[in-house]
Amino acid sequence: MSKKTIRxxxxxxxxxxxxxxxxxxxxxxxxxxxxARTLLAANQPDGFDCPGCAWPDRDxxxxxxxCENGAKAVAAEATRHRATPDxxxxxxxxxxAQYSDHWLENQGRLTHPMRWDSAxxxxxxxxxxxxxxxxxxxxxxxxxxxxxxFYTSGRxxxxxxxxxxxxVREFGTNNFPDCSNMCHEPSGTAMKAQLGVGKGTVQxxxxxxxxxxxxxxxxxxxNHPRMLGELRRAxxxxxxxxxxxxxxxxxxxxxxxxxxxxxMLHNGSTRISSDYFQLRIGGDLAAAKGIAKRVLxxxxxxxxxxxxxxxxxxxxxxxxxxxxAFAADVAAESWETICAESxxxxxxxxxxxxxYAGAGxxxxxxxMGITQHKHSVATIQMLCNLLLMRGNLGxxxxxxCPVRGHSNVQGDRTxxxxxxxxxxxxxxxxxxxxxxxxxxxxHDTVGAIQAMLDGRCTAFFGLGGNFATATPDTEATHRAxxxxxxxxxxxxxxxxxxxxxxxxxxxxxxxxRTEIDLQDNGPQAVTVEDSMxxxxxxAGINAPxxxxxxxxxxxxxxxxxxxxxxxxxxxxxxxVGDYDRIRDLIAQVFDEFGDFxxxxxxxxxxxxxxxxxxxxxxxxxxxxxxxxxxxxTDLPVHRARAAQAQPVFNLATTxxxxxxxxxxxxxNDRYRGVFGERRVVFIHRDxxxxxxxxxxxxxxxxxxxxxxxxxxxxxxxxxxxxxxxGCLAAxxxxxxxxxxxxxxxxxxxxxxxxxxxxxxxxxxxxxxxxLQSARDIGHVRVD
Numbered sequence: 001m002s003k004k005t006i007r008x009x010x011x012x013x014x015x016x017x018x019x020x021x022x023x024x025x026x027x028x029x030x031x032x033x034x035x036a037r038t039l040l041a042a043n044q045p046d047g048f049d050c051p052g053c054a055w056p057d058r059d060x061x062x063x064x065x066x067c068e069n070g071a072k073a074v075a076a077e078a079t080r081h082r083a084t085p086d087x088x089x090x091x092x093x094x095x096x097a098q099y100s101d102h103w104l105e106n107q108g109r110l111t112h113p114m115r116w117d118s119a120x121x122x123x124x125x126x127x128x129x130x131x132x133x134x135x136x137x138x139x140x141x142x143x144x145x146x147x148x149x150f151y152t153s154g155r156x157x158x159x160x161x162x163x164x165x166x167x168v169r170e171f172g173t174n175n176f177p178d179c180s181n182m183c184h185e186p187s188g189t190a191m192k193a194q195l196g197v198g199k200g201t202v203q204x205x206x207x208x209x210x211x212x213x214x215x216x217x218x219x220x221x222x223n224h225p226r227m228l229g230e231l232r233r234a235x236x237x238x239x240x241x242x243x244x245x246x247x248x249x250x251x252x253x254x255x256x257x258x259x260x261x262x263x264m265l266h267n268g269s270t271r272i273s274s275d276y277f278q279l280r281i282g283g284d285l286a287a288a289k290g291i292a293k294r295v296l297x298x299x300x301x302x303x304x305x306x307x308x309x310x311x312x313x314x315x316x317x318x319x320x321x322x323x324x325a326f327a328a329d330v331a332a333e334s335w336e337t338i339c340a341e342s343x344x345x346x347x348x349x350x351x352x353x354x355x356y357a358g359a360g361x362x363x364x365x366x367x368m369g370i371t372q373h374k375h376s377v378a379t380i381q382m383l384c385n386l387l388l389m390r391g392n393l394g395x396x397x398x399x400x401c402p403v404r405g406h407s408n409v410q411g412d413r414t415x416x417x418x419x420x421x422x423x424x425x426x427x428x429x430x431x432x433x434x435x436x437x438x439x440x441x442x443h444d445t446v447g448a449i450q451a452m453l454d455g456r457c458t459a460f461f462g463l464g465g466n467f468a469t470a471t472p473d474t475e476a477t478h479r480a481x482x483x484x485x486x487x488x489x490x491x492x493x494x495x496x497x498x499x500x501x502x503x504x505x506x507x508x509x510x511x512x513r514t515e516i517d518l519q520d521n522g523p524q525a526v527t528v529e530d531s532m533x534x535x536x537x538x539a540g541i542n543a544p545x546x547x548x549x550x551x552x553x554x555x556x557x558x559x560x561x562x563x564x565x566x567x568x569x570x571x572x573x574x575x576v577g578d579y580d581r582i583r584d585l586i587a588q589v590f591d592e593f594g595d596f597x598x599x600x601x602x603x604x605x606x607x608x609x610x611x612x613x614x615x616x617x618x619x620x621x622x623x624x625x626x627x628x629x630x631x632x633t634d635l636p637v638h639r640a641r642a643a644q645a646q647p648v649f650n651l652a653t654t655x656x657x658x659x660x661x662x663x664x665x666x667x668n669d670r671y672r673g674v675f676g677e678r679r680v681v682f683i684h685r686d687x688x689x690x691x692x693x694x695x696x697x698x699x700x701x702x703x704x705x706x707x708x709x710x711x712x713x714x715x716x717x718x719x720x721x722x723x724x725x726g727c728l729a730a731x732x733x734x735x736x737x738x739x740x741x742x743x744x745x746x747x748x749x750x751x752x753x754x755x756x757x758x759x760x761x762x763x764x765x766x767x768x769x770x771l772q773s774a775r776d777i778g779h780v781r782v783d
Contacts, residue, residue: 069223077515078512085112096499112548114506115134116505148458154412156552157411167560192619196618199610208397214242219369343724364400375632393612444749457484458484470662488506512545515540649760652755653729656731659731681717
């Protein structure tokens, strides 16, 4: 375990620190000597797609198409550690629940299907046939299919996701809570209404052509490290890179490419951001509107002077609707409000506007720092307004780039994992498969938790992921899962969700992305879709962690057989004998996947069409829409500050550098200077003094939800950091407990995990009975 220290980190992102980190994780996970060969197969034509992020591959034949955090993900999956039935024989579930998420992860790969035994409070081994028979019988016995929930993680393949949605819809429900509901749902919601598509419009080659790249609410150094290579090349050729982020993030400042021998030899690095604007948490909409205001002012001046226009009137006239109303709304918004809510000065915003107005082509990127606010949809539409103003859609070097996280989260949605499917999609399912799919919308993630709490849903099946830990309002989510009659999780590793279970509970271990998937017709490859709509093959090269493991498609097929029985119209077991058969069905349902099996075997795969990138607008208006939005001044944090005498902070949850989503690889956050500790809160030095405290003190965080429920996360270490005053940042999942279930994005219902009004108290030991376990106050076993 790392020694607990807080010390500044002055080096660049990447570089020797990244290489040392990769070596350390390979050793800690006891990855066999072929571990290096495993890494070299990542993102290769005859290898596997990295199980980490969804950033696309620049060159699908490059020697090194992996990054530090991708290497951690591969090492975690290729580990020699095993969580065998012996582990569960030694520990009750209550005992396991006292350990940290990091400890649970490090027990290694699960090897056998397990069923919880209420008498002993232990998971006991169960055979596959019996497990499927029991689970299928319970699902079939429900008085309505809508009483079951079917969650999906973004790491599962297109083939598994397609079979999963097919099974669940033949079963009779659209209850598909999905990890998309907690991350980029606002991106799809905003862009679909405004541009007619819910996906990014750029391809990787556009980064080679952009004159300016604007980055909002994203930390690529930790969350998408391979993106730094593109930003580095853009910076070196002179492109402006303009970053908006409340925290100073090393990956947005400097980067040393481990593949650049000269840079590594001389301990050099490349400056990434040409301009770095530290706006307040949640101030992105105001900042974007300020940029728009500046561009319009420059355009008005250009017209007066007879100069070159700063907007694109021809594009606006031919391709858009609503510009006049939008421009009037921007003009009416005062600079005073814009500056106050963004936390940036007028000079800073004018500087950003000047860069944008002077760029021939521009890309706008954003991450979850944008999507997890109440006003997320409005913010994304304001960013798209900026693109529309200068015609930066549907031409080289320009476009919208929502940078999604998990490796196939976009592909899962493409395959039909969606609680609100379109009538056209359901009609096609009926036409191809001959059954009537359900038409009523299902539950998203927030709705699923509410439905379990009030008893409307009593069965939960999770295809991957860590639902109990990823979701907001931890106490409510745990209570909801414990109310279920049945909980089932398909997984590779032990995690918290397996310990927060229903009255009957199962763990079904599956193959990982790096492992050989042997079916009746030989080794199989799956497909995935990256953030830029490239679809390509992924084939594992390692022997399975245990002969007992099944693939995700095989688990779905056998569950479908056990649940649907003779009434099913599909030959489930035959389909998983050769995944080409599944892809043939996908091609029958989705026109853009025509000739799927041939096209995906081209090295690098193929690109799915994007109508907005072709300047075709598929919304009812057949135009791209300008969307006017006022700068919000009545958000929960505004109301909390008005009601409280004590200082109210706006807290954003964030990842450490040693984690990916809810998976904790280690206890260090190298770039932020935190080592051996996760219960930290980043805060401005003047705010520490205002509270009468010192860096290194322990505090409790109390969220100020508007539902009257007290939520406290205890024992966090104050860490002085370069962050705007009034703003805090802390890691999730430790602070998920502070996010009210009732607080979510307008229109998209994404939890507001990046804007939580909180007050800070000196730490006191908890005594109330409402705490569920020792981990709520930070005293968790890690041995």
